[in-house]
Amino acid sequence: MNHIAVFGAGSWGTAFASILADAGNDVRVWGRRPELVEQLNRGVNEDYAPGIELSSRISASTDPERVVDGAGIVVLSVPSQSLRDNLTQWAPLLTGEKIIVSLMKGIELGTTKRMSEVIHEVAGVPLERISAVSGPNLSREIIQRQPAATVVACPDERSADTVAAACQTSYFRPYTSPDLVGAEIGGAVKNVIALAVGMASGLGMGDNTKATIITRGLAETTRLAMALGADPRTMSGLAGVGDLIATCMSPLSRNHSFGVKLGQGLTLEEVTAQTKQTAEGVKSCSSILELAHGNGVDVPIIEQVNRAVHEAVPVTEIGRELLARARKSETD
């Protein structure tokens, strides 16, 4: 039996630990809070996966050394903006031939780095042993064992295949891809587009408006991904349009729900106070905008989401601005 370490006992860390356990692995989860670790060791996570009985193959600890000991694969699932701080403490443990898996969908504020870049920089792990798992994977559906597929992206085919083999179950189908950049950009940007779709929903707009934002959001994502060297085909796959659809359309999405509340007129502070879980797009809209500007990429939806979220520009105003832009060809 393989031993796999999962850092982060939130919604996705716990759901992914369940997949790994169902795939036959012995899974050790690191959690920050002793009370949550104690819950996991009783086979539940009422904070992040209420009503779900967890596999007996999952155990948990607050001690990173104990969690990593003997693991060939280490999965990271903490909020993107806290990765660097956490990794600084964990880096000495990530030695040897371990494969590191990022489940995170964000871009670091201040550096505009993707999560694999942060892992490479802080832990010194070569990119050939860093993979990202990304796709339409709403944790609540996955932990209920509803069928879904995902992409395991890594420049090294053997590493990608090792991770894919470790997380394949009767309900979860991983595809491999060499396009780490595309998978990470697809995963991070769709959160911002989901905020925009949520805002439209909150304003009472219907499906035409939402489909328009999703489609033009995909155009922005593709432009940015290609400018960073990604394969455009990734954008028409699970880590691109697949995740975009799931996140933009589902009431289970925290980013979508966050956007709905902003659209209904709540302030950023009010929505933040009501939101217990991580809505990555709220912070990453700024870093993604900076990344796009730094690469000369036009991202009007992301720009307007950033204004609504961080400059308190009314949501009605950003819609008007998007529609008033100069006419252009759809494919420019």
Ligand SMILES: NC(=O)C1=CN([C@@H]2O[C@H](COP(=O)(O)OP(=O)(O)OC[C@H]3O[C@@H](n4cnc5c(N)ncnc54)[C@H](O)[C@@H]3O)[C@@H](O)[C@H]2O)C=CC1
């Ligand atoms: N929930 C989902 O459906 C999916 C989430 N993701 C991504 O997975 C990543 C993790 O998200 P979730 O598990 O959903 O978030 P979550 O909010 O459910 O859980 C986050 C976990 O990190 C812990 N945490 C918070 N601040 C921390 C810090 N400073 N240091 C260490 N731990 C900290 C929390 O206590 C919690 O256990 C995000 O990047 C998200 O975009 C990706 C696919 C699906």
Ligand SMILES: O=C(CO)COP(=O)(O)O
């Ligand atoms: O990434 C996700 C689904 O693939 C989860 O989206 P949210 O973080 O918006 O809930």
